[in-house]
Amino acid sequence: MLTNEPSKTQIALDYAYRRCDADEESCVFWVHADSEATFLADYKTIGKKLGVDERLDGLDLLDAVRIAIEGRPKWVMILDNADDLRLFGVGQQARAGDTNEHQNQNLQKYVPCTSQGTVLWTSRDAHIIGPLVGGRRGIEVKSMAMDEATTLLTSTQDQPLREAGADALLEELQCLPLAISQAGAYMRRTSMTAWEYLDLLRQGKTRWEVLKASDTDRHRRPEVSNSVLETWRISTERIRLESEMSYQMLHVIAYVDSQDIPHELVAAAARRYDEEDEISARKVSDLVVLQAVARLKEFSFLSLLKTQDGSRRYEMHKLVQEAIRYGTRVRGSAVTTTDKTSEAASGLKQDEAFYCGRALQVVDSLFPSSEPATWARCEEYLRHAIRVGEWAEIGGTEIETADLLQRASKFLYDRGRWREKEPVDSGGWGLRREVLGEKHPDTISNMAELATTYHAQGRYDKAESIYQEVLELRQEVLGGKHPDTIWSMASLAATYHAQGRYDEAEKLKDKALELRREV
DSSP states (O other): OEEESTTHHHHHHHHHHHHHHHOTTOEEEEEEOSSHHHHHHHHHHHHHHHTOOTTOOHHHHHHHHHHHHHTSSSEEEEEETOOOGGGGTOSSOOOTTOOOTTTTOOGGGGSOOOTTEEEEEEESOGGGBTTTBOTTTOEEEOOOOHHHHHHHHHHTSSSOOOOTHHHHHHHHTTTOHHHHHHHHHHHHHHTOOHHHHHHHHTSHHHHHHHHTOOOOOTTSOTTSOOOHHHHHHHHHHHHHHHOHHHHHHHHHHTTSOSSSEEHHHHHHHHHTTTTTOHHHHHHOOHHHHHHHHHHHHHTTSOEEEOOTTOOOEEEOOHHHHHHHHHHHHHHHHHOOHHHHHHHHHHTOOOSHHHHHHHHHHHHHHHOOOOOGGGHHHHHHHHHHHHHHGGGHHHHTOHHHHHHHHHHHHHHHHHHTOHHHHHHHHHHHHHHHHHHHOTTSHHHHHHHHHHHHHHHHHTOHHHHHHHHHHHHHHHHHHTOTTSHHHHHHHHHHHHHHHHTTOHHHHHHHHHHHHHHHHHO
16 A cells, blocks of 8 residues: 555556566556546446446446456456545545435445455555555655656656756755656646746746646546646545544644644644634643644645654645645635625635634744743744744734744844844834834834844944934934934944944944933
8 A cells, every 4th residue: 555645656557567567467457546436437447348247337336346356366456546535434424415326335345355366555545554454564655855856857858857957946846746747747848947947936926827737647537637736635625524623723834834843833723723712722632633633644734753852743845835825725716705704604714814814823822032941942933933924914914923023033133143033124124114104113123123133244334224214213203312212323323333434433322322311
């Protein structure tokens, strides 16, 4: 049994060819197991090949094909894309209202089973191990190494791939096989180089258009998309059928950083999935959270990281995160006014602003004020604080985000990490300026922080320019004798001194000192 990475189908194909080459008497039967309809259709095709009575239909046909296969001396059945394990009697059964006459049937009973045969399953759902496959027989297909990814990309092209841009493209795609196959097909069809494709990915306006493009894949049925965005969106909807908590949790962490996600953050996302009922949220047990996380791991949405201290941390492929956000955008665009009214009435929220805001709330609650005792915790959540800051405008949380970035800035100030501090200060300043205006005291304070960062970096010309503007704004808004105005004057004097402009620095410093005495 092969689970997880989209390359599992190609591995199964390779296995099938090797079995045929090794033993000409072996019969290989391929069944698309992603739905009952495809399962039945492929069994009909197999039945014709084996001479099964064509008048049979439905469950009688399935049983007859099973018996015919079991009668073969040597056989291999590959059940590809068995992602919905409910079809095989595992997990949640059919929902109320399902009208399919065979929906409640367990297809597992129609899978052949004899000592002379082999059944190979491929699935994204690792929960298949145990109920359908022996615990020691499951094989997890790990992420590709760079050389393997290069080989895959090269195989999609009409000629050898020699350009340096290929490595940069594979790094952007994080060696995800499905994304590589999709990129290769697109590049071949459009005669595009790796650099040109990568340039499209780096442009916000075209990125999703490129990633959702679907080209014909000989290993897939024509009606099945090979788009990385669409493929993961389908898996997301399957999660929703099983666990609303897992679904909501998944959509919250799609807006934090993809690497080094603490379990505490994931648990907080789970407990906040119904903010309208705080009492219920507090009652969510650790066991329930772990079960919800387990489903996300089984579907390869999350991967558990090995840590030296034994703490539980996860990572999420950034393209999977992007697929979650894409699905949220698609659903939001498809919702009509009537649908929105019914959503509001039922309390269901699933738009981008909701999940962006929830991610901010989670990270904000976990990021402490900077002091020596909390530095380790600040470091743990710094990357996530910066990441949620990117969604402030979508979530309508500009001021709340600016407050969080200010705490992150203070931590970086305390640690003397000026290069990292600059974009944090710049981001907070931009958010406050957009909402509060450039003359609001909080906006001016953010501006002054950026000037301080430039000064610490030794970029005195930039620091001088901003300090001068801060001083003028504070004189206008707060008055010449306000403590913040005097501080701005002293800071500008310090910048003059650092530039070697000692006379100007002394005059301004004396003026600031005189004002302090008066105040």
